[in-house]
Amino acid sequence: MAKMLPSDAEPKRLTKRRRESSLWWMYLPSVLLVFLFIIYPFFDGIRISLTNWNGFSQIYDYVGLEQYKRMFADPDTWLVVKNTLLYGIGSAILQNIIGLGYALLLNQTLKIRSLTRTIIYLPVIISPIVMGYIWYFFFAYQGGALNDIISWLGMEPVNALGNPDLNPFIIVFVNTFQFVGVAMIIYLAGLQSISKDYYEAANIDGASSWSKFKNITLPLLMPAITINIVINIIGGLKLFDVIVSLTNGGPGNASQSMSTFMYSLYFARQDAGYAATQGVLMAVIILVLSMAALIYFKRKEVEA
Amino acid sequence: MNQISKRAKWLSTGAALLITLCHVVPYYILITTSLKRAGDFSSKWLLPDYFSLENFTLAWEEANLSTAFMNTFIITIAAAAMLIIFGSLAAYALARRQTKLNKYIYMLFVAVMVIPPLTALVPLYQLVVDAGLMNTRLVAILNNVAAFLPLTIFLYAGFIRSTIPKELEEAARMDGASTIGVFFRVVFPLLKPITATVLILSCVYIWNDYQFAIFFLQDSDMHTLTVALSSFFGQNTSQLGLVGAAALIASLPMVILFLLLQRFFIEGLAAGSVKG
Incomplete structure (x- = not known):
């Protein structure tokens, strides 16, 4: 091999060229797929939001910001945004508090630790639509497990899923139940990475359990808190499956999230331009909230 | 000291057990529901007193x-x-x-x-x-x-x-x-x-x-x-x-x-x- 190289400069040039080539053909399929199915539809959605398109007709007009004006004037928009925020922020708060509690409990050497962990984590791998049906069996008005208990106690059965004041909270509860295992696992990993030396030093100083938790555990868990809050907020804001199986957005639009509302605007009401406008709002809300949470908690990490 | 930490461990085990039970409830309800024949309106908390996989074969088809x-x-x-x-x-x-x-x-x-x-x-x-x-x-x-x-x-x-x-x-x-x-x-x-x-x-x-x-x-x-x-x-x-x-x-x-x-x-x- 070496004989074939005429001078020392030759191989250097070759490796340099090699190092500098982008190997673009290796990522070409990925770029094409992502462009076609994510980037192009995202921008085309903004274009459609400026039209009065019905979703199937060839003829439609550009109506400027009409759909946006309509969206901000529509009381349904605010109901749906309120629900979506409840699903996003409510689930994030519950999953983090409960997930941290579970992690603190299971960070001890208990005999049933691995069983408990498995059972809590199990719903994560079950489809949310199935999880919704399982909890439907629990909350259903007729023959639901909850109403069995209520009638044993001699009270009137409740139509929890049909009650618009109650069912958004049931949806938050079911979403929390399903994904609290993820928060728990991330917190467990965070807890195990904290050096025991800190606690021993604090013990020598005679610190109380609460002050150890507040001054050692919480600050050192900040990175885990950031990840958990951000992924739970995004997951909750996108919520779709569980709502379909528990309430289908009803009664009326009472438990609709932005995803399910967009779906019904498009498929049930053929209101494509308006559905696209709602899609743009949803993307903006998810982006703004997740970025705000990320920046806020990252700053706390630095302080701590 | 030892006595206290032993008691704390029992308490934690009890709490973990309780949590596990709460998390098992939906699966239990799923199982009792799926084992009951059509027309059996008994409580979802109770298992049927017969054993039938009828629902599974019917649902499969x-x-x-x-x-x-x-x-x-x-x-x-x-x-x-x-x-x-x-x-x-x-x-x-x-x-x-x-x-x-x-x-x-x-x-x-x-x-x-x-x-x-x-x-x-x-x-x-x-x-x-x-x-x-x-x-x-x-x-x-x-x-x-x-x-x-x-x-x-x-x-x-x-x-x-x-x-x-x-x-x-x-x-x-x-x-x-x-x-x-x-x-x-x-x-x-x-x-x-x-x-x-x-x-x-x-x-x-x-x-x-x-x-x-x-x-x-x-x-x-x-x-x-x-x-x-x-x-x-x-x-x-x-x-x-x-x-x-x-x-x-x-x-x-x-x-x-x-x-x-x-x-x-x-x-x-x-x-x-x-x-x-």
């Missing part, structure tokens, strides 16, 4: 679960395979060649992770109709691949940067192997741990996917398990036993895999949960 299983299986496996091949190839180029173009492309993939694909439901649906891909498994495969590619590339690129020594590739190249040859013979086998993560992550999410499937696979021959289940529920709201049996059948494969490979599942899903 009426909900067309064999077709749904086949569709879900094909979509999941094909999408996971494409994710692994396309994702690792892309990540290799992006991690190893830090050209200006590649830096921009990598940033693009990271930025796309923030966009939830379904906020663009309307144009996406139109695109699929125009391309004549409605009610094909291909569209479900491609959509899922596109949705998980950015995360897959992110995970692979991180792994390649931090754990694969460049010297190995350079040695292989000295022997005259082509870039693609080096990748598949030298690099790809070393990516096993992260490939396992990607495989588990994509299989769980794609197997359980409902959103893409309900939009694009409305023809009953193309139903995946989740879509078959939701349409079966629509027809049988008064026969929850059947729905319960179908839900149990649909979840069983993943649950069994999870119980067998628990450690890999938990690690893999935690690694990928950054995207949620």
